[in-house]
Amino acid sequence: MESRPVSIKDVADRAGVAVGTVSNVLNHPARVSSATRERVQAAIDHLGFVRNDAARQLRAGQSRTIGLIVLDVGNPFFSSLARAAEDCAAENGSTVVLGDSGQDTEREARYIDVFEQQRVQGMLISPVGDVGPRVEALRKRGMPVVLVDRVDAQRRCSSVSVDDVAGGYMAVRHLLEAGRRRIVFVGTKASFRQVADRLAGARQAVGEQEGAVLEVVEADAMTVLAGREVGGVIARRPAGRLPDGIFCANDLLAIGVMQAVLLIRGLRIPEDLALIGYDDIDFSASAVVPLSSVRKPTELMGRTAVELLLEEIEGPSSRRRQVIFDPELVERGSTTAAVRAAG
Amino acid sequence: MESRPVSIKDVADRAGVAVGTVSNVLNHPARVSSATRERVQAAIDHLGFVRNDAARQLRAGQSRTIGLIVLDVGNPFFSSLARAAEDCAAENGSTVVLGDSGQDTEREARYIDVFEQQRVQGMLISPVGDVGPRVEALRKRGMPVVLVDRVDAQRRCSSVSVDDVAGGYMAVRHLLEAGRRRIVFVGTKASFRQVADRLAGARQAVGEQEGAVLEVVEADAMTVLAGREVGGVIARRPAGRLPDGIFCANDLLAIGVMQAVLLIRGLRIPEDLALIGYDDIDFSASAVVPLSSVRKPTELMGRTAVELLLEEIEGPSSRRRQVIFDPELVERGSTTAAVRAAG
DNA sequence: ACGTGCTAATGAAACGATTCAACAGCACGG
DNA sequence: CCGTGCTGTTGAATCGTTTCATTAGCACGT
Missing domain, CATH: 3.40.50.2300 (Response regulator)
Incomplete structure (x- = not known):
């Protein structure tokens, strides 16, 4: 009953095609004839195939995930910012996963580690203390970072904050x-x-x-x-x-x-x-x-943070920007x- | 400058050892002589190596991550529950990643998909509507699920809730x-x-x-x-x-x-x-x-939810439990x- | 000299998806 | 009959890590 997970190979066998074809159905449907596509889709549905993201990422070298680390998810400012960031990311085909540091440096560090190991596309961080060194190390390894609700005095990375x-x-x-x-x-x-x-x-x-x-x-x-x-x-x-x-x-x-x-x-x-x-x-x-x-302007800040991050992901050479919003009465x-x- | 990411191979070369040895330093330090361990550690630090979790997962077949989907991160009940779940997970060597469904079935479904593709160890879900079919499909594929703040009438999975x-x-x-x-x-x-x-x-x-x-x-x-x-x-x-x-x-x-x-x-x-x-x-x-x-009792609920999930991860055959807490005055x-x- | 027992290190295989050069099959024109 | 172009499909190579059977090296007893 507890059979091993279904792989693309199993799907290929059942549909009577090569693994490459199944992959094409998933990623480039246009390249596949409609007859084959339907046969493969039927096999996928029948077997309950779910793509293994680890394998995909390993090959692709990058994920479709953005890490967001906030000081306190219970704080309405952050929860509403998170919501907006999620929406904006979704529009761009990415997903936001949330880490709650709870103002604890150790937890913050753990989430940074986890996200980096997961090779997220980039991170939005509302830092607890001085994350300067951590962020610098991240950037050196090519990980885009945008600070939230805090400006980076040394202008090492983009940020969104409020005046x-x-x-x-x-x-x-x-x-x-x-x-x-x-x-x-x-x-x-x-x-x-x-x-x-x-x-x-x-x-x-x-x-x-x-x-x-x-x-x-x-x-x-x-x-x-x-x-x-x-x-x-x-x-x-x-x-x-x-x-x-x-x-x-x-x-x-x-x-x-x-x-x-x-x-x-x-x-x-x-x-x-x-x-x-x-x-x-x-x-x-x-x-x-x-x-x-x-x-x-929480929603605006959330969206802008994601946009700055995506900007940097697309063109890592683009210069850092400190966006400072005016609050509203x-x-x-x-x-x-x-x-x-x-x- | 933007060199490709550092792999375990690079570390091995620099330390003058085999890749397997580097892996052992990371996962079974006791198996490695202290001299070698130090040399490898130095190489890791110098190169800024960060383990690629995708590759690790691919090989291991499982992650150390628990997915938590809540109705609204802005709700103090959920944020405090999330905090407790994170703590409990951390004590067991896992990490909780949070998804906010915002009471939206579509977003809920997206997070379930993402988490399943990421092959999380299991999911804690505070469901929007009727997730019965979804959960059943998940379970059939061997994914442990625990419902939060909702009992499963059909007793298909464990749950924590309040009376x-x-x-x-x-x-x-x-x-x-x-x-x-x-x-x-x-x-x-x-x-x-x-x-x-x-x-x-x-x-x-x-x-x-x-x-x-x-x-x-x-x-x-x-x-x-x-x-x-x-x-x-x-x-x-x-x-x-x-x-x-x-x-x-x-x-x-x-x-x-x-x-x-x-x-x-x-x-x-x-x-x-x-x-x-x-x-x-x-x-x-x-x-x-x-x-x-x-x-x-939010903290208790968060911890219990994680414990039920871990229980099910360890022994998938264990029977489902509906834990119902009394609130406190x-x-x-x-x-x-x-x-x-x-x- | 040789076998035994032990620790430490090795390196190839495996995980599952994606990619891409190669190929099959077919139609069409010369 | 052959060459050309096109569409669809193939399957091996690849990503970075873990695992594990194997080997290297060494000490010790006979």
Whole structure:
């Protein structure tokens, strides 16, 4: 019952043709007469033949697979990026296989090894730490690599990423355009590059606006709980020292701030206080007051990453490109009264 | 510069040994004298040799890879299950590669094809529709398959899943133990098996409790918005018709209900109204009142799925097993006043 | 000197698909 | 009858690794 796997040879025997002919039916149907083609196809169906990809690859020297290594599949940014990458790859006859490093250098290294041994066409990597040396080694062996959500300072390989300075600028510019002048930035001190960039953008926007002031308030973490604490402190200020606009370094913080501000002091959002977050997580649209946010163009990034990779696969000599996207503003009720009803 | 890939032959030449010896260094180091081993290792490092997995597989007839196909990598249930499966596989010397079907039959089929051509050791599938025929065909060709989050009615293959009836029972039992007697179940009419199961469990718990009554309220969807609507309707009831416990078919509904109940009527949770959801999504712990919920044992499921698969790989004759887990209750402030401070 | 026992190294065969030079068969024109 | 051109088919060579029967080399006892 448990017979050995069906090979192309078995198909050839049953159809009464040579192995080369079966291969032609699979890869170059036009070269085969229709009578033969049908006979071979019948044999394939009858035997349940499934092509052995290892043998095919060994001969062809290359696979039709792209390896994607992400920091966390649970993160909607990466899952949506992965989805887009898969779609784009499928359109080009390739398949994406996903590896989840879980922010662990060791797991990242293991996936890089596995993918290289599998001779994938190329890799998309959202690196944990410094993958510089690893990537250089890969490239030396002719493996195309595109970095995701990280630029390569040494320009050794192409990358797609997002301009967080621009994102911070957009968020605060949006508050300013809604007439707010006393702006608070809530973020962690920890020098995450991304938080620092968002703050830099915020400063820039405030600096360009006559009469606007920016105050930086430090949170313990990028969580709802930390946001609630910060929000409580702010909400208890005397009326004269209340901000009229708050920009939080991410949505979790913003939701915490919103909870505190609504419950403790009963301030109206956005009338008394406009609030905007960053990342546009799923839940933001469902907050009590739907939260305005700044979103990375994930689908675009996924597609672009694959395109850059394919570009490099086709013409390895082509020069590296660092593509940096601007994020997009998502206006909801927490900053725009008019939008409030619509949610 | 773009030289052809380094093969085991190149390594052998440089180290002045036979190809078989290099292979032994890689796969059976004990068989090789340490002097030779070091010489070969030096050659490998110097040339940057990376084993060609296609050739290895072709010869070995089997890979060290497990294919995992999930409905949606963005869903925390699946991402956490995937993580656990990866860990468990790693402990057994295998690697999990992930395919995201996105609830699309076509993509599911494509991943099944790709994995089968890659001759993975086996597949873990969380099926979109009726994969019965596909799975049967796979099994006939000797490919081990374990279903995830779905039982195979015909018992053709092993599976891991969760008992949602038990989950519904646990949720309502918890409300009853907190002294609640007027229970409302909020769910969609749509006959999702899962919603129906949870309701069945709820009925059972109420039936066992003297003096308890269960009312079923229908929501339009399983979303926060739908929950807010239902919550609004309930909150506006005259005091005599208010429930003192609500069980929502998922956390999104529960969060919506919570928002409405807190804002519209200012009821106290859990004093006036205890509330429990289902799924324990990330955000539940961060709700204004931390939400009690029922959680699937995702890690356990991921590990068990891999174990069942490995079991079948080792001994294909072993009989199929349907493993059904009980979910676990997560008590938070929305049902237990004592827990409220702790969050 | 010779056999025995052992470790270490060898190298050819095998895995299953693809490729490609060679060939068969046929029609047609001269 | 032969040469030419064309379509379809053939089957051996190839890819890079693993496996395994064989051999080389050496130490030791008789």
